[in-house]
Amino acid sequence: MKRFSPGERIEVREVWNGRAWEIRRPIVVEDAPDVIAVYNAPGSPIRVAAGPDGKRLRLPPPKWSMADASIPSDRRILGLHPPGSDHSVHVVWDESWRLLYWYINLEQDRRRNPRGFDYEEYVLDLVVQPDMASWRWKDEDELAEAVERGLFTPEQAASFRAEGERAIEWLLARRPPYDRPWEDWRPPSDWP
Numbered sequence: 001m002k003r004f005s006p007g008e009r010i011e012v013r014e015v016w017n018g019r020a021w022e023i024r025r026p027i028v029v030e031d032a033p034d035v036i037a038v039y040n041a042p043g044s045p046i047r048v049a050a051g052p053d054g055k056r057l058r059l060p061p062p063k064w065s066m067a068d069a070s071i072p073s074d075r076r077i078l079g080l081h082p083p084g085s086d087h088s089v090h091v092v093w094d095e096s097w098r099l100l101y102w103y104i105n106l107e108q109d110r111r112r113n114p115r116g117f118d119y120e121e122y123v124l125d126l127v128v129q130p131d132m133a134s135w136r137w138k139d140e141d142e143l144a145e146a147v148e149r150g151l152f153t154p155e156q157a158a159s160f161r162a163e164g165e166r167a168i169e170w171l172l173a174r175r176p177p178y179d180r181p182w183e184d185w186r187p188p189s190d191w192p
């Protein structure tokens with residue numbers, strides 16, 4: 001399947017059991033063998049899973065509907081996914097490009113389609129300080145709840161954690177594609 005061009009708007013879908021759970025429409029920064037990089041601008045419209053009260057859901061119930069939402073107006077997010085891995089690294093700035101943190105989202109290797117990519121979320125995440133001096137796990141309780149509810153097996157949960165350990169080591173060592181100064185990335189001036 002064809003690679004996407006820089007500046008092209010694509011659809012990135014998080015799916016649960018084949019159904020859309022969150023849909024974002026980022027702009028492609030780079031679509032290369034070693035990294036898929038996409039940019040989510042502040043306030044970009046997204047679609048999220050919502051319950052009967054219209055509120056955004058955390059873990060999937062048997063049924064859900066989709067609701068309009070947006071990327072927070074004070075967040076700029078550059079997503080980096082090394083194909084073949086089960087994680088993405090998000091570089092997160094505020095609206096004035098102050099680096100806030102790095103975020104490792106554990107997720108299934110992305111599947112390419114004509115419109116963009118699909119992936120499944122692994123719930124557990126890691127948050128890394130801007131200078132990478134320290135980091136912490138995030139949403140361990142949510143993953144435990146997901147296992148309790150039978151959404152994942154304990155073995156899967158252990159494999160997500162192992163991927164998290166692999167990813168944090170990879171990022172902190174700044175091995176490719178994390179060897180590039182992604183924190184200095186800015187959108188080209190000819191982007192809308």
Ligand SMILES: [Mg+2]
Nearest residue numbers: 105123124125
């Ligand atoms: Mg996550």
